[in-house]
Amino acid sequence: MTVTSVAPEATPGTAPRAKPVGGGLLDPKQLWRSTPGALRKLDPRSLWRNPVMLIVEVGAVFTTVLAITDPTVFAWLITIWLWLTVVFANLAEAVAEGRGKAQAASLRRAKQDAVARRLVGWGSETVREESVDAVALKQGDIVVCEAGDVIPGDGDVIEGIASVDESAITGESAPVIRESGGDRSAVTGGTKVLSDRIVVRITQKPGESFIDRMIALVEGASRQKTPNEIALNILLAALTIIFLLSVVTLQPMAIFAKGYQGAAPDTEAINADGVTGIVLVSLLVCLIPTTIGALLSAIGIAGMDRLVQRNVLAMSGRAVEAAGDVNTLLLDKTGTITLGNRQAAEFLPVEGVTAAEVADAAQLSSLADETPEGRSVVVLAKNEYKLRARDEGLMPHAHWVPFTAETRMSGVDVDGRRIRKGAAAAVMKWVRDNGGHPSGDVGPVVDGISASGGTPLVVAEHLDGQPARALGVIHLKDVVKAGMRERFDEMRRMGIRTVMITGDNPLTAKAIADEAGVDDFLAEAKPEDKMALIKKEQQGGRLVAMTGDGTNDAPALAQADVGVAMNTGTSAAKEAGNMVDLDSDPTKLIEIVEIGKQLLITRGALTTFSIANDIAKYFAIIPAMFTAVYPSLDAMNIMRLHSPTSAILSAIIFNALIIIALIPLALRGVTYRPSSASKLLSRNLLIYGLGGIVVPFIGIKLIDLLVQLIPGI
Ligand SMILES: Nc1ncnc2c1ncn2[C@@H]1O[C@H](COP(=O)(O)OP(=O)(O)OP(=O)(O)O)[C@@H](O)[C@H]1O
């Protein structure tokens, strides 16, 4: 089996976007621009959501008071660095938020002062047009938009067809078609009609438009803590309490040590009253998990931001996390795994019928079929058999039967002749229901096409007063996208099961599934089968991700843990899902899962690093502090720091600087290669756990070498 190669531009979204991601290294200018925001976040009313940092702030207030009442160089330096610790933490969050600000500003421009042309009395004899402010529109209002108008709100087209410039939200300059009925009826407020005229029924509530939600999202304003973040915060708070207690127990030890040693001279760290207040606060700040406390929300915002960079809007942080935990990926065959422009390649007649007759019937039945499949049938018949497409407009008696995923057929009833084309099982049933007998040579042709991965469409006709009969088969060819097998191998290494879903027959499904390398497939699936499959997976405790665009996908999108709606889809689909892909590229789901994984892994890695850091600091400072009073501890004082005060100050400075040093990593995410969860865990424990223990020893020692030059330390 080989993966068919196609031109690279044929696989939208599988290649990384060229868009500037601004990830990379942190721009110092960005730090500077975010500083006012970081200072505003010192307000305890906003800091209370971050318990670890709130404790640091309370400590900083406390040492400020101590430093004022009993000013020493040591007290002031500690105080300054404690405040810097909180500012650096706020800076991490502010920088992460700042990246969405520019995007929010350009979105605001798109929605500025639009005027709506509201139609009063729609549906009655006397329709009147009035001009109203777009913000005054209510759900259910009817508006009209003509070339040059900005669409004043989200809604569904109920009359007409127009080309629309959606670049304001998608960044894509090519115009798109929006028309009443079907899956292309949704329009977004702030986009611009380029040609023709449409009548739109507003579906949004005032102030809750798609653009409003986008602005709130990219600004991080509507970001709620996710359940995992809350759990991690609780864990951090618990660790904080443990460290708090362990710091408090140092006090009697210190007093005892002083009494026992008696003669040892007082230091600024330990005097006859025990450990000084400044030192107690410093120790506490060193030991509580400040690093992850500082970076946690930046990591979450950055994850959302990475999705936005790829033109995906996550409606909640929870959705992004769920993407990282997904176990099962449901992927449509046509358009996701295959290129999707399934083209008619051949007309194969049954015995007693000519290929030209099949082509003629197939073309007639496809005149009103706007699906890519239908159009390709018309074109092939024209090219191969010189059949000029009849104008459907000239056939007023014709009753067109549109294709639905439910019936899996389309066709026409005209002048005593009924023609159907569609999935073999569906059309053969129609033949039998209309008095016909399945002809013997249809089966092998259908199976032959299917086994090669093609889609067979059986063409049948039913003339008045005669039994229905199959005429032949259309061979629809589709091509598996390049690089699919590699992507699915990657998914497998991450422990994710991929399931291909298709309305096609089991033979075609199997051929494509084998070629693409998915783990499993579901053939002859109707929309409701998707829903059933999702529920079954979820009952086994698995998280499921899927994409969809049609109204009939909406229930499944709502049921899935990660439901990615295509922006071209219906408003029902967009409402139901928890993410929207502005590029409407179903392959994006794979990238979304990768981004979610990276978010979780980054958070895990930095938590490990932070806690390992705190433990290392404990062993770095405590011996240095107590050797003054307990000379026997000298053997443990492997770091040979200059003095107890320099040891503590160095640790506090290190503790603050490591936050700044890790902001780029928190924003960019740790790099990872797809592998199983347990392998990743052990690898991260090794790198970030061990690194977290070693780095503070080196960092504190280096800072100590500088700090000891300050007089009074
Ligand atoms: N325009 C059409 N007219 C008649 N039959 C069609 C048409 N398009 C598709 N079919 C038939 O209906 C079946 C189901 O189509 P449907 O679009 O639901 O699924 P699919 O395209 O095979 O897979 P996917 O769910 O990935 O889109 C197809 O396999 C084909 O046999």
Ligand SMILES: [K+]
């Ligand atoms: K710390």
Ligand SMILES: [Mg+2]
């Ligand atoms: Mg389809």
